[in-house]
Amino acid sequence: MSSAETTPNSEAKPGKLLTFRTSAWLGWMIESNWTDPFIFAIYSIIRPISTAAILIVMYLVIRGGDFGSADFVNLYIGNAFFILVGAAIQGVSFGILDDREHYRTLKYIYIAPVRVPVYLFGRSVASILVACFSVLITLGFGIIFLKMPIALAEVKWGLFAAAFVLGMAVMICLGLMLGSWTLIIKNNAWSLGESLGAGLLIFSGAVFPLSVLPVPLQWVGSALPISYWLTLIRRALVPGIGRAYPMYTNLSDQQLILILLGFTLVYAALAALIYKRFDFIARERGNIDMVSNY
């Protein structure tokens, strides 16, 4: 054995884009590599349809059908887009757990000259893309088989794009907050994302309007950007039906966008602060390369 002649690399520093691209590639490899591409494609189609089917059966039992009603359309769209909430939040935060506990690589990522939040964001892209595909499949199933009144010509595309981008940004920030917390906890870290997802489902107006909740819980819902995001998505996709949904009826689309923008900025600042603080605590406690075996 002899030493390799290598170019000294004493001031290595990748750009954020390279970090993002590489971690997105890693995320995709992890997301898709558990099976062969054919089975992965089938799974990606069957999973959202199965979720939609559960909703349909529940609605059928409770309301006796009528899939063209405004209530069901709003419920269906809220439920379809809620897939993205879990994917974005868990996608970002799960990278910490997966690398630390499963692959045991977090310490090596950590000592590399990368911005860990950028790495985590890149790592989540694959799960977000797969979730986007699930949303499309769910909506397509609704349009074709349930005759849902979503007409592409009537969709407010500008509003949809703005709401979608802001919503994804705010959820990624939430994911970073959750990931930061994950950095310092040993027990039950695996269930954090699921617990948060379940909480958000209740308080975000995804399956029922906030007005059915007791007033203090309505305040909780109004403090969550996802409530505004889902309202905007409904109003953009099915303008007439979405406007009739009993949430924030006194607010215009523009006002809702501004509120969502405000939330995004606040959550981004909070996520940066929380990451910095928890990163400090993790280094103080020696949590970065901890293996909890939970």
Next chain:
Amino acid sequence: MFAVETEALGRIYKVKKTRKEAAHTLVALDNVNLSVNQGELFGLLGPNGAGKTTLIKVLTTLLAPSSGFAHVNGLDVARQPEEIRRQINMVSGGETSGYGLLTVRENLWMFTQFYGIPSRQANARIMELLKIVGLEDRANTKSSNLSTGLRQKMNIVRGFMTDPTVLFLDEPTLGLDVGAARDVRRFVRQWVDDDPTRTLLLTTHYMVEAEEMCDRVAIINQGKILACDTPQNLKQSLRSEGVYSLQVSALDEKDFEELKGIAGFRQGTLRQVESGAELELVLSDDSVLAGLLGFLTAKGSRITTLHKREASLEDVFISLVGKSMKDVENGAAD
């Protein structure tokens, strides 16, 4: 400027209360003062639980110090972790880290990207290093299909391929077979010798590793640096004394404690073996042997072999700690 420098460095772990034990603190590093020169291959020698890995974690910015200071290339580990990370890398031995679903080449390429190395240069470097560690025919094998030893080799390549100015190796040969460990040692030594701006700090509990490879060695136990010098100078410190290996027909712990009272006895260890007992003794000079022989005879113990030998780093450790490294490990949790 030193490549690595610590000043009164301390690290305390707070252990939370459990059902079995009360809350307490654990001193992992205690007032550690070290200076490693640029271009040096520096070894930290100590038993498991001595504080070696904790020191590496502090220096690689994974763990914050509880007190004191630590600098890498003049940068403060507590205040300038991002600047330090551009200049260092680390490999931990005896673990199976890595993305098992990626091939060896993919695993390594991914990390080169995190260090901003252009793909073409990275791929060439990866193949060159894989060839050196004898893994080139496994480049396209998923790392989950590699044995622990081969995964360890992959991780060694990961550490070297970014060509850091300061490289930390934590027990790099743990889990490797004898031949592979020898190859890695030779490669590590060559890597440092090839470029005077490279510095390497390795931890080990293998005496031979520290003795063969390192320019200087610090002996660490219970978080304290007990001695720091070249392996030769450390051994020289015992030159005025005599180091003896004895095999006797029988000797129990109680008698051994009594033996320690003989004038001129410095340090020693006792190990029970099938044929009797083995003693490793450091005595002030040869004249102490007379008293020792008298003592053993009085105890009814017969000497099977008596051998005076050159001092080793193990003897240095025994003279400093009063126990062999193995005895310390058996009595100390990591």
